[in-house]
Amino acid sequence: VFHSHTIRQVTEVRKALDAFFADHMAANITDEDLRFLDDLLADIQRHLRDGKSYTDEDYQFHNRLFEISGNPLAVQLFRITWTVRLSSGDPMFWRPRQSRSELAIHANIVKALRARDAAATRQAMLEHYAYTDAQLAKRLAAEEGPQSADRTVRAAAHPAANGKHP
Numbered sequence: 001v002f003h004s005h006t007i008r009q010v011t012e013v014r015k016a017l018d019a020f021f022a023d024h025m026a027a028n029i030t031d032e033d034l035r036f037l038d039d040l041l042a043d044i045q046r047h048l049r050d051g052k053s054y055t056d057e058d059y060q061f062h063n064r065l066f067e068i069s070g071n072p073l074a075v076q077l078f079r080i081t082w083t084v085r086l087s088s089g090d091p092m093f094w095r096p097r098q099s100r101s102e103l104a105i106h107a108n109i110v111k112a113l114r115a116r117d118a119a120a121t122r123q124a125m126l127e128h129y130a131y132t133d134a135q136l137a138k139r140l141a142a143e144e145g146p147q148s149a150d151r152t153v154r155a156a157a158h159p160a161a162n163g164k165h166p
Contacts, residue, residue, distance in 0.1 A: 004139050007085060011136065014081040015129055017066075017074060022122035024069040029113045033068050037061065037110045044103055061106060065125075068113075102131075 040061045047054040059082060066078040105128050112120035 004136065004143055008136055008140065010081050010084045011129070011132065014078070014085075015126060017077055017081075018125040018128075019122050021066065021069040021071065021074055022125055023118040024071065025065055026113060026116050026118040026121045028068050028070050029116065030068075033064065034110065034114055036064060037113070040064075041103065041107055041110060044106060048103060058106075065109070 040057050043057045044054045044061075047057065062078060062082070063075065066075045069075075105124070108124040109121065109128065112124045
């Protein structure tokens with residue numbers, strides 16, 4: 001089981017990967033890739049309608065994006081981050097939200113890729129994290145509690161905490 005701080009760090013790495021490889025994804029995407037992603041969106045929509053989880057489709061969606069990037073190490077890093085996040089000790093925490101907005105978020109990524117627009121792809125991918133970032137912030141705040149806030153204030157007051165040395 002990983003600590004929430006580790007999960008936050010893994011999520012930061014994943015966001016950096018998504019942001020960096022958006023250019024590669026937009027440049028390399030094929031019509032076949034778009035059909036595959038469209039089919040996954042239809043599957044996600046069906047699962048939402050039926051009240052079922054779409055964790056497998058979510059994995060396939062993001063795995064395919066990294067395959068499209070053309071960088072095998074990026075695919076491996078995605079898979080590592082996925083495994084670590086799902087090993088956080090609370091599988092429900094990382095389960096994709098059962099909402100139509102989650103479908104729209106994924107559809108926005110596909111829309112940007114269809115336009116071969118790297119900046120829009122990057123933005124859509126980063127917007128994808130709004131929900132999990134909020135949930136993770138709540139979890140960290142609950143874990144840290146008031147004592148952690150006191151330590152943070154004391155550490156910030158220490159000159160070395162700001163990269164300054166006396």
